[in-house]
Amino acid sequence: MSDKQVKASAYWKENLRYLVILLSIWFAVSYGAGILFKDALDQIKLGGFKxxxxxxxxxxxxxxxxxxxxxxxxxxxxxxxxxYDVD
Structure with missing residues (x-):
């Protein structure tokens, strides 16, 4: 593989790692806080809402x-x- 292909492959792998981490955080917040831990979190009020x-x-x-x-x-x-930061 050429240097350009190696660089593009490393770029894509790091991009996918970021995506997995960020989407995991979103899943944990939306599913975990909104569904799984709803009863525990309902003990706390925020702006008058549970x-x-x-x-x-x-x-x-x-x-x-x-x-x-x-x-x-x-x-x-x-x-x-x-x-890849072309202006």
Whole structure:
């Protein structure tokens, strides 16, 4: 394999690792906090609503939006690392 192919393969593997980590976080927040741990989280109130309800309705969406910004930042760093940051 050429150097370009090796670099592209390493880039793609690191990109997939970021995706798996970030989607795992989102799954843990949306499924875990919104469904599995709902009863325990409902003991805490946030803005007058039970925290389990809040995560199921709003929290997972907020976390997903934050993870999008984290992914953009990670990909910008990854692009610079592998020389794909063309302006």
């Amino acid at each position: 925290l389990g309800f809040w995560f199921a309705q709003q929290g997972a969406i907020y976390v997903f939006v934050i993870l999008i910004f984290v992914y953009v930042r990670l990909m910008n760093k990854l692009d610079k690392k592998y020389g």
